[in-house]
Amino acid sequence: MLVHRLVHRSGSARGRRLAVSGILLAAFSLVFTLPAHAASAADTPARGSAHMGMGVLEHDGEHGTPVPGRAVQTEGVDVSSHQGNVAWSTLWNSSVKWAYAKATEGTYYTNPYFAQQYNGSYNVGMIRGAYHFATPDTTSGATQANYFVDHGGGWSKDGKTLPGALDIEWNPYGATCYGKSQSQMVSWIRDFLNTYKARTGRHAVIYTATSWWTQCTGNYGGFAVNNPLWIARYASSVGTLPAGWGFYTMWQYTSSGPTVGDHNKFNGALDRVRALANG
DSSP states (O other): OOOHHHHHHHHHHHHHHHHHHHHHHHHHHHHHHHHHHHHHHSSSSTOOOOOOTHHHHHHEEEEOOOOOOOOEEEEEEEEOGGGGGGGGGHHHTTTTOOEEEEETTTTTOOOOHHHHHHHHHHHHEEEEHHHHOOOOOOOHHHHHHHHHHHTTTOOOOOSSSOOEEEEEOOOSOOOOTTTTOHHHHHHHHHHHHHHHHHHHHOOEEEEEOOHHHHHHHSSSTTTTTTEEEEOOOOEEEEEEEOTTTTSEEEEEEEESSSSOEEEEESSSHHHHHHHHOOO
């Protein structure tokens, strides 16, 4: 009887140890699982915070800086709310002669620093323009074009205002191509461009990267006839351009430039920048 009781107690203790082990394993599983989900959510930026070139380093990397060539190029910058109030005089004195400021995103965001950036660059003598960060998964191209024009993206023939730019690139909030097929993406972009042209009389500039354009539009070449190309590539040269464009108009070549990180080169002298402004 004594032996039986000892064996029974021993078995019960082992059962309790197994049960405790199971609880501990479950607890550890929760500890290591929850932060992973939290990190994933934390990695998604807040709506409205996107800006030109946000995905360039992650997707295309950085491969040097531009090699000086014989062709004359004109330095420019692009800014968004990340830069806040910009030191335009400092940039002007460092030979920056043109600028684009983010005006809108989707149909839910306007840049709170837009007035200081858009008017401040103009007031120091720069030729300036506005850009729209596209979110094709939220509303139609036409709807976003109208929102852009109504909130700073218009154009006037004063010799110092560039046509609006459509920033179409990697989706920082979700699926790379915003859940659209290549043909759907082309249709969305066409919708935006046609509406912008109807509202302002100007063809919008297209800002993009060759790798994104190839993946998400199937390397569509139909916009090259009318829409100037602003290419994003952080390297010693622009590399291969999207289909249809034989040359670029602007090139965003770095996100770590002086005063303002995003620096660009206009493919021509200052008089060519002015010509684009005048249409």
